[in-house]
Amino acid sequence: MDGQYLPMSEAKISVLDWGFLHSDATYDTVHVWNGRFFRLDLHLDRFFGGVERLRMKVPYDRETIVSILKDCVALSGHRSAYVEMICTRGSSPTFSRDPRQAENRFIAFAIPFGSVANKEQLEKGLHVAISETVRIPPNSVDPAIKNYHWLDLVKGLFDAYDRGAETALILDTNGHIAEGPGFNVFVVKDGSLRTPAFGVLPGITRRTVFDLCAEIGLSATAADIARAEIKAADEVFITSTAGGIMPVTRIDDAAISNGQVGSVTRRLMDLYWRKHDDPAWSTAVIYP
Numbered sequence: 001m002d003g004q005y006l007p008m009s010e011a012k013i014s015v016l017d018w019g020f021l022h023s024d025a026t027y028d029t030v031h032v033w034n035g036r037f038f039r040l041d042l043h044l045d046r047f048f049g050g051v052e053r054l055r056m057k058v059p060y061d062r063e064t065i066v067s068i069l070k071d072c073v074a075l076s077g078h079r080s081a082y083v084e085m086i087c088t089r090g091s092s093p094t095f096s097r098d099p100r101q102a103e104n105r106f107i108a109f110a111i112p113f114g115s116v117a118n119k120e121q122l123e124k125g126l127h128v129a130i131s132e133t134v135r136i137p138p139n140s141v142d143p144a145i146k147n148y149h150w151l152d153l154v155k156g157l158f159d160a161y162d163r164g165a166e167t168a169l170i171l172d173t174n175g176h177i178a179e180g181p182g183f184n185v186f187v188v189k190d191g192s193l194r195t196p197a198f199g200v201l202p203g204i205t206r207r208t209v210f211d212l213c214a215e216i217g218l219s220a221t222a223a224d225i226a227r228a229e230i231k232a233a234d235e236v237f238i239t240s241t242a243g244g245i246m247p248v249t250r251i252d253d254a255a256i257s258n259g260q261v262g263s264v265t266r267r268l269m270d271l272y273w274r275k276h277d278d279p280a281w282s283t284a285v286i287y288p
């Protein structure tokens with residue numbers, strides 16, 4: 001923060017920051033696994049894209065941000081970390097309501113790696129509920145700008161908990177499946193993969209699934225998924241920087257297929273983690 005590295009307990013921002021008051025911020029998260037960032041360039045591209053579209057300015061260039069992120073992880077000492085970079089609108093010294101007057105701020109932090117799914121869920125698959133909640137429409141908030149508009153996703157989560165499920169999927173404005181709290185979703189049917197195209201964050205893990213499918217000759221497309229289709233899928237999995245590729249074996253009150261983690265999901269999970277020490281896909285942190 002502001003050119004300093006601090007313990008988390010000392011890292012504080014003003015309550016007047018528009019990131020806090022109005023959700024006027026963008027961010028990205030990248031993970032470090034065994035001392036290497038995974039697909040850092042793609043995360044930086046998405047971050048800078050969001051910053052530009054929100055008409056904010058990060059006070060550092062890309063190269064400096066890479067070294068800040070590396071230092072942050074190195075100083076934290078974590079070999080596997082969840083690393084977040086944030087640009088907030090900040091606030092104006094004169095309390096102006098004009099966002100052009102605000103001084104934008106860059107913040108980054110590294111905490112231990114955390115996953116959407118725990119070990120048992122990764123082995124057995126998650127139980128997901130489909131909530132009636134509709135994701136904020138893409139013509140309101142561009143989902144390509146990674147943002148903190150999570151009230152719809154949090155509502156979905158509580159719907160899921162009320163129904164005995166572990167996490168949620170919410171809908172797009174046409175009533176099709178969109179995404180969940182911190183993840184994209186894929187279905188596998190007759191050996192082909194599909195993930196929603198409309199109104200969802202273009203996830204880097206989602207993109208990685210497309211890249212892995214191209215490598216091993218599986219067909220993958222981005223297109224609508226109706227609620228009935230996800231329930232009739234052979235396999236379902238979710239994707240996030242926080243956990244990678246994670247199996248889903250139950251939706252609402254019914255098992256997906258035979259209720260076991262499917263072979264395509266297992267193969268992709270395995271490939272995904274094997275890419276983490278490939279220098280074409282990862283960047284080393286230099287620890288002191």
Ligand code: PMP
Nearest residue numbers: 182183184201203204205240241
């Ligand atoms: N959708 C939403 C709403 C998210 O917040 C995230 C990740 N934080 C994702 C999807 C997954 O994106 P990625 O694979 O880049 O982590």
